Amino acid sequence: MNSSTTEKLAPWLFTIAIFVIWEAACHIFQVNASILQPPSAAFAAMARHWKTFAYHSYVTLWVTMVGFALAVGFGILLGLIVGWSRTIYRGLYPVMVGFNTIPKVAIVPLLILWFGIGEVPAIITAFLISFFPIVVNVATGLATTEPELEDVMRALGAGKLDIMLKVGIPRALPYLFGSLKVAITLAFVGTIVSETVGANAGLGYLISNEGANFRMANVYAALLLLAFEGVLMYALFAWVEQYFTRWAFRSQMSAAG
Amino acid sequence: MEAFVDINGVTLKYRGASGDVLALQDTTLKVRRGEFAAVVGPSGCGKSTLMRLVTGLHKPTAGTVTIEGREVKGPVKIAGMAFQNSNLLPWRKVIDNVLLPLEIVQPHRSQFRAKKAEFRARAEKLLETVGLKGFGDRYPWELSGGMQQRVSLCRSLIHEPALLMLDEPFAALDAFTREELWCVLRDLWQKLRFTVILVTHDLREAAFLADNIYVMSARPGHIVQVKPVDFPRPRDLQVTYDKGFADIVHELRAKIAQVRIG
Numbered sequence: 001m002n003s004s005t006t007e008k009l010a011p012w013l014f015t016i017a018i019f020v021i022w023e024a025a026c027h028i029f030q031v032n033a034s035i036l037q038p039p040s041a042a043f044a045a046m047a048r049h050w051k052t053f054a055y056h057s058y059v060t061l062w063v064t065m066v067g068f069a070l071a072v073g074f075g076i077l078l079g080l081i082v083g084w085s086r087t088i089y090r091g092l093y094p095v096m097v098g099f100n101t102i103p104k105v106a107i108v109p110l111l112i113l114w115f116g117i118g119e120v121p122a123i124i125t126a127f128l129i130s131f132f133p134i135v136v137n138v139a140t141g142l143a144t145t146e147p148e149l150e151d152v153m154r155a156l157g158a159g160k161l162d163i164m165l166k167v168g169i170p171r172a173l174p175y176l177f178g179s180l181k182v183a184i185t186l187a188f189v190g191t192i193v194s195e196t197v198g199a200n201a202g203l204g205y206l207i208s209n210e211g212a213n214f215r216m217a218n219v220y221a222a223l224l225l226l227a228f229e230g231v232l233m234y235a236l237f238a239w240v241e242q243y244f245t246r247w248a249f250r251s252q253m254s255a256a257g
Numbered sequence: 258m259e260a261f262v263d264i265n266g267v268t269l270k271y272r273g274a275s276g277d278v279l280a281l282q283d284t285t286l287k288v289r290r291g292e293f294a295a296v297v298g299p300s301g302c303g304k305s306t307l308m309r310l311v312t313g314l315h316k317p318t319a320g321t322v323t324i325e326g327r328e329v330k331g332p333v334k335i336a337g338m339a340f341q342n343s344n345l346l347p348w349r350k351v352i353d354n355v356l357l358p359l360e361i362v363q364p365h366r367s368q369f370r371a372k373k374a375e376f377r378a379r380a381e382k383l384l385e386t387v388g389l390k391g392f393g394d395r396y397p398w399e400l401s402g403g404m405q406q407r408v409s410l411c412r413s414l415i416h417e418p419a420l421l422m423l424d425e426p427f428a429a430l431d432a433f434t435r436e437e438l439w440c441v442l443r444d445l446w447q448k449l450r451f452t453v454i455l456v457t458h459d460l461r462e463a464a465f466l467a468d469n470i471y472v473m474s475a476r477p478g479h480i481v482q483v484k485p486v487d488f489p490r491p492r493d494l495q496v497t498y499d500k501g502f503a504d505i506v507h508e509l510r511a512k513i514a515q516v517r518i519g
Contacts, residue, residue, distance in 0.1 A: 152412075
């Protein structure tokens with residue numbers, strides 16, 4: 001096996017190794033099942049109640065994706081506005097930082113009060129928690145346009161919109177795609193927080209409900225599924241990033257080498 | 258004789274981090290059409306500010322900048338610019354980088370779609386003149402620093418500007434590549450006959466390329482000497498080893514050493 005295949009297999013090998021160690025530790029140290037379940041118990045629970053798990057996984061996934069999609073749309077829009085004008089940037093930034101500082105779990109009760117128990121508060125929480133990194137990254141990408149390049153453009157008679165379209169936005173794309181990876185994982189956090197507090201479906205609901213009934217194998221199963229969804233979506237957006245902004249990776253490589 | 262670029266008694270103040278900075282004071286400089294002018298001076302003397310003034314990106318605090326008899330009040334749109342950093346757009350192929358000005362400057366802008374093939378041919382021809390035939394489909398990061406700077410030159414010339422503004426365009430290159438690019442610029446200028454204002458701190462570069470060398474004082478900058486260079490053209494790199502050439506460089510060096518202190 002050459003080193004590049006080893007590298008490709010590494011993520012799988014490490015994941016399997018962690019499960020093996022976890023399983024072995026549970027048996028060797030005879031850990032109390034109410035404290036730590038072995039992964040085999042979690043997988044067995046998944047197999048036993050696969051319909052339930054599939055349903056709740058699906059709810060969490062679509063709720064997260066809707067919230068995330070809103071965050072992408074709104075985040076790009078706000079990022080463009082903030083990156084467009086220094087005044088707006090200076091005006092909005094403290095407000096956004098302040099808003100971002102509020103733990104979203106503190107807002108969930110309000111959202112439930114306004115929209116009732118269900119998917120809507122979860123979508124909004126996912127949206128609220130994940131849009132900030134997108135805004136910041138898009139705005140940063142726009143704001144860091146080389147001043148000399150701007151001079152070249154302006155000396156040709158380019159307006160602000162020209163500079164934005166020809167330079168600013170393409171330049172901000174790697175920042176945007178980079179932020180999507182962060183944002184998607186945060187969106188899952190938002191969904192789960194809201195589902196745990198008040199929902200009647202989704203992995204967050206399942207975790208809190210099964211936990212309350214001491215069905216620990218089910219809790220671990222839900223956690224594993226959640227992690228799986230997170231990894232899947234992260235991988236998807238990492239691929240999207242690679243695909244659309246290859247020039248950014250390549251130019252960094254050539255700058256480094 | 259009327260000057261093509263006429264900088265007349267220009268003073269420029271701008272607000273810096275620690276109070277007002279007087280970048281230029283009563284600077285007067287006249288460049289005739291088709292002239293190759295070089296501006297040299299100690300670092301921080303406001304050479305780059307001069308470029309921004311001529312292209313209309315800065316407004317003078319006092320005095321006037323006139324191009325072709327018309328006072329500059331906003332971005333001039335007839336100028337091409339190149340800097341020390343090639344500033345190519347990494348997501349665009351070389352040819353699309355060269356074409357960028359045509360997407361912006363009128364009248365090319367409105368014809369860009371219709372005449373795309375013609376414009377591409379023009380860009381490819383220009384790339385060929387700077388020795389980059391067949392590199393159009395590469396990305397900037399696949400090219401060496403010297404090649405990137407050649408592309409940058411092509412970009413600044415594609416819309417056939419009457420005025421080319423160069424701000425230390427070869428400063429980041431190694432000595433051999435730099436001399437190679439001097440010749441590239443010399444040939445382009447000899448062929449296309451635009452007016453050039455080259456800002457540099459390389460005295461040999463100025464003496465090899467320019468018709469007239471303008472020496473600026475330390476900040477606040479103003480022109481303290483105009484040195485005509487009358488080696489016959491076309492000049493060969495060999496000229497840089499002549500006694501006359503060395504004399505010019507020495508004279509300029511002495512002058513700059515003197516104004517740095519005063």
